[in-house]
Amino acid sequence: MSEQNSLQEQFVESYDELSEVIFRHCFFRVSNREVALDLTQDAFVKTWKYLQKGNDIEDVKAFVYRVANNLVIDYYRKKKSSSLEALTDREEVSFQPTDDSHEQVVHIAEVEQVMKVLEHVEEPYKQAVILRHVDGLSPREIAELTGETANTISVRVSRGLEKLQRLMQEHE
Amino acid sequence: MNKDFRTTEEKLERTGQHVRLSDIEKAHMRAQLIRVTQEPVPSPFWKYILHINIVRFGVVPLLIVFLVTGGVATASANTLPGDALYVVKTHVLEPVRGIAYRGEESVYQKQLAQRRLSELVEVSEQGSVKEDTQQTILDLFDTHRKKAEQEAREVSVGEQIAVQSELESELRAHERVFADLDKDDIREKLQSRITIVVQARVESESELAFSTGNLEPVVQKKKGEALGVIKKYQKELDASQGGQIALQTQVQIDLAQQALEEAEKSEEAGSFARAIVQYEKAKRFAGEAGRVFALKNRFAIAPTQVAIDKVELLEKKTKAPIPEVVIMAVSESLPNEDSVATTNAISTQNVYEYFQAVVSAKASSIGIPRMYLSAFPGMQARDFNGVIANGGIYNVQEGKVAFVPTIDTEDGTSPETIEYEGHIRLLINIATRLGTEISSIESVDLILRQLTQTEGAQTEPLKRVDTPVKVRNESLEEQEELELPIDL
Numbered sequence: 001m002s003e004q005n006s007l008q009e010q011f012v013e014s015y016d017e018l019s020e021v022i023f024r025h026c027f028f029r030v031s032n033r034e035v036a037l038d039l040t041q042d043a044f045v046k047t048w049k050y051l052q053k054g055n056d057i058e059d060v061k062a063f064v065y066r067v068a069n070n071l072v073i074d075y076y077r078k079k080k081s082s083s084l085e086a087l088t089d090r091e092e093v094s095f096q097p098t099d100d101s102h103e104q105v106v107h108i109a110e111v112e113q114v115m116k117v118l119e120h121v122e123e124p125y126k127q128a129v130i131l132r133h134v135d136g137l138s139p140r141e142i143a144e145l146t147g148e149t150a151n152t153i154s155v156r157v158s159r160g161l162e163k164l165q166r167l168m169q170e171h172e
Numbered sequence: 173m174n175k176d177f178r179t180t181e182e183k184l185e186r187t188g189q190h191v192r193l194s195d196i197e198k199a200h201m202r203a204q205l206i207r208v209t210q211e212p213v214p215s216p217f218w219k220y221i222l223h224i225n226i227v228r229f230g231v232v233p234l235l236i237v238f239l240v241t242g243g244v245a246t247a248s249a250n251t252l253p254g255d256a257l258y259v260v261k262t263h264v265l266e267p268v269r270g271i272a273y274r275g276e277e278s279v280y281q282k283q284l285a286q287r288r289l290s291e292l293v294e295v296s297e298q299g300s301v302k303e304d305t306q307q308t309i310l311d312l313f314d315t316h317r318k319k320a321e322q323e324a325r326e327v328s329v330g331e332q333i334a335v336q337s338e339l340e341s342e343l344r345a346h347e348r349v350f351a352d353l354d355k356d357d358i359r360e361k362l363q364s365r366i367t368i369v370v371q372a373r374v375e376s377e378s379e380l381a382f383s384t385g386n387l388e389p390v391v392q393k394k395k396g397e398a399l400g401v402i403k404k405y406q407k408e409l410d411a412s413q414g415g416q417i418a419l420q421t422q423v424q425i426d427l428a429q430q431a432l433e434e435a436e437k438s439e440e441a442g443s444f445a446r447a448i449v450q451y452e453k454a455k456r457f458a459g460e461a462g463r464v465f466a467l468k469n470r471f472a473i474a475p476t477q478v479a480i481d482k483v484e485l486l487e488k489k490t491k492a493p494i495p496e497v498v499i500m501a502v503s504e505s506l507p508n509e510d511s512v513a514t515t516n517a518i519s520t521q522n523v524y525e526y527f528q529a530v531v532s533a534k535a536s537s538i539g540i541p542r543m544y545l546s547a548f549p550g551m552q553a554r555d556f557n558g559v560i561a562n563g564g565i566y567n568v569q570e571g572k573v574a575f576v577p578t579i580d581t582e583d584g585t586s587p588e589t590i591e592y593e594g595h596i597r598l599l600i601n602i603a604t605r606l607g608t609e610i611s612s613i614e615s616v617d618l619i620l621r622q623l624t625q626t627e628g629a630q631t632e633p634l635k636r637v638d639t640p641v642k643v644r645n646e647s648l649e650e651q652e653e654l655e656l657p658i659d660l
Contacts, residue, residue, distance in 0.1 A: 008209040015205055023193050037193075041201050045208050114187045133181050134188035165180040 007051060014060045015044055021061075021135055022068050028130045029072045031115050039075065043068040065145050069127070117167045125160030132157045200375070207371050210364070211314070252295050253305045262312055278323035282335055285316035289346045293467065296355055303357075310361055317365075321372065329380045330390045330448060334397075336373040337456045343369060345463035352468070380445045387444035394451035395435070401455050402428050405462035412465070423611040424461030428454045527616050528595040534624075539590030541566060541573050550623035555601045559594040566590075 022043055027036035046067050050057065057063045118126060124146075131142045132153075139157065143150040193201070251258040266284060273280045292309050295301050317339055324335040343366045350359040380387075406425055412418045435450030532538040535547035541556050553573045556566040564577040575588050590598065599619070603610050608619050 008206075011209060012202070012206060015202060019198060019201065020193055024188055024191050027191050028188070037197060037201070040193075041204060044201075044205050048205065048209055110183065111187050111190055114183060129184065133184040136185070136188075161180055164184075168180060168183075 011044075011048055011051060014047075014064070018061055018064055019044070022064055025065070025130060025135050026068055026072060028115070028118060028134050029127065030075060031119055035075065039068060039071045042071055046071075062141075062145055065131075069145070113168070113171065117164060117171060120167055121160055121163050125156050125163060128153055128156035129160035129164060133161075200378075203371065203375055207368060207375075210368060210371075252291055253309050254295065254302070276323065276327065278320045278327065278331065278335055281316045281320035281323060282338060285313050285320060285339060286342050288313040288316065289342055292358065293346065293349055293353075296350070296353055296358065301355070301358065306358055306361065310365070313365070317369070328390075329376055330387075330394070333373060333376045333380065333448070333452055334394075334455075336369055336376060337452045338459060340366065340369045340373060341456050341459035341463060344460050345467055348464050349467045377449050380448060387448060391439055391444045391447045391451070394448050394455075395439070398428075398432050398435070398451040398454040398458070401458040401462070402432065405458050405465070408462065408465065418465070421461045421465045423609045424457050424464070426609060426611075428457035428461065431457060523610055523613065523616055524592070524596045524599060526613055527599045527620075528592060530616070530620055531595070534620075539594065540588070541590070545573075548620075548623040550625065551602065552605070555598060555605065557601060559590055559597045559601070561588050561590045561594050563588060566594075 019040065023036055023040040026039040026043075027033060030036055030039065043064050047057070047060070047064050050063075118130075121129065127146075128142060131137045131145070132139065137145070139150045139153040142148075142153045146153070148156075251261050270277070270280050270284075288309050292301070292306070295305065295309075320335050320339070321332055324331040343362055347359055347362040347366060350356075350362060402425060405421070409418055409421055409425065431450050431454035435447045435454060438444075438447040438450055528538075531544055531548070535543040537543040539561065541559075545551050545553070553571055554568050556573045557568045559566040561575065564575055566573055566575055568574065577588075599610060599616070602623065603619055606619060606622055608622070609615050610619075
């Protein structure tokens with residue numbers, strides 16, 4: 001197998017492993033399924049282009065997260081928009097319910113509520129909360145991704161949660 | 173951390189678990205990424221050049237007018253890669269003309285992509301093409317292709333499929349032409365691009381299958397286009413002189429016709445997405461046929477070196493110039509991985525070898541015309557016109573097969589016997605007369621059945637002209653019947 005083929009294979013394996021988490025992260029950040037799909041794909045394409053130039057990536061997961069984060073920032077710079085339209089229109093592909101339709105409806109309602117509230121949490125608290133409690137990363141991992149200290153991240157997560165909880169109570 | 177916080181965290185985590193990529197989305201994105209990883213790496217120089225937006229840097233309208241109509245434009249318009257002004261043509265003149273182009277941007281970009289392939293052929297005809305020149309042209313082709321696809325996508329998925337199909341036909345036709353020119357390095361590069369375009373088209377077709385819009389008007393449009401393309405190229409073929417290229421082109425046109433019929437069935441059944449795909453398929457087959465035909469005629473593709481060697485060997489054997497049609501037949505008969513061969517999983521060479529094997533077995537002799545005429549009532553004297561044999565060539569005089577010797581056979585081989593190359597010409601002659609294609613073993617079987625079943629055909633005696641060599645005295649009765657590989 002040539003070096004190029006081996007690289008392609010490793011890259012596709014990385015996609016198989018990381019696509020779900022990167023998509024989820026993008027989805028919670030931009031509140032739009034279609035945009036999240038595009039951003040996820042762009043993140044992997046950019047990663048590939050970087051590899052193609054002969055660069056090495058030590059931690060692929062961290063790298064793709066960083067690229068996705070930059071894309072999210074670019075997205076908001078270009079267009080400040082958030083919509084739940086895609087979510088509600090495409091519920092059949094948005095979720096993979098395991099049980100009956102009642103449970104699906106509950107899931108959709110939950111996601112809608114969380115997304116609505118998250119929209120009102122400012123950056124960088126929103127990013128920290130999503131990375132910590134949606135993506136399940138540790139404060140140390142988030143610190144490595146964002147270039148901040150673990151302590152700063154813990155503070156951001158805490159303040160983000162505080163704001164989120166207050167907003168949730170207001171919406172209930 | 174208080175209870176409320178825990179609830180919020182749990183809610184977030186639980187919510188996160190419900191947001192997932194669907195299997196379709198995941199597979200689609202995966203396919204797109206694989207496609208990206210297979211795309212060739214653009215050369216850094218051209219990548220840099222392509223990023224320069226000349227218009228953005230304040231080229232005044234006056235300069236645009238000058239560039240489009242002035243001396244530089246005129247001088248650069250017909251340049252080829254490697255010429256000093258080629259970069260002016262591709263990076264100034266064409267983009268500026270694109271601004272003034274009134275049609276769809278996708279069409280303009282597609283035309284530029286097609287132009288790049290034509291330039292590649294023209295440059296190749298002038299001799300070997302440097303690696304960086306190939307890369308320059310193909311990078312530009314990739315850029316135009318991508319833009320064409322993106323712009324078409326802005327219109328509709330159907331338009332995107334149309335652009336992808338057309339570029340696929342263009343690439344396949346050029347790939348076949350480069351096979352004839354023995355430019356395997358360029359051919360391989362085109363093959364990798366064919367793979368990319370095919371993958372992209374298949375993805376677009378899958379997307380179309382999920383389309384919820386009203387596709388019926390699109391079906392009508394595609395049907396009209398498919399009928400038009402088939403009719404156009406069939407007309408050109410009918411007006412041609414025939415020959416092997418025409419026969420192979422006819423095979424493609426027939427495939428297009430089949431696809432058209434399938435599309436009509438799908439349309440009748442209300443499967444509009446499927447009908448669109450099949451109409452595009454018909455356009456693609458016919459388009460490829462037309463382009464191959466036009467390219468070979470336009471560039472007067474010479475036989476490959478292998479073919480030239482074969483022809484020279486024949487000339488040495490016969491000590492006579494070999495007719496052009498035979499040269500073409502020898503050239504076309506060489507192993508050639510074209511789409512027809514792919515479709516039928518058989519090479520042209522195998523078809524001729526098969527024909528030779530079957531007629532020889534049935535006639536109980538290899539390459540003796542009168543034995544063939546005895547064995548196949550449907551075979552006619554004129555079928556042997558121009559057929560090369562050992563020591564000479566056959567033609568028809570006064571309605572009879574005549575052997576015109578050109579050299580005495582001194583190497584112990586049987587004189588007047590038709591060898592492999594002669595069988596190619598014989599099959600082409602028969603197929604042309606019967607109006608049948610030569611595309612597969614099955615098509616040869618069909619021809620052989622016709623030759624066996626035709627009634628009332630007279631076996632015509634051989635006529636010898638000024639022969640210095642004795643005719644082999646063999647008769648059908650003296651030969652044992654051989655088992656045929658097919659049921660005739």
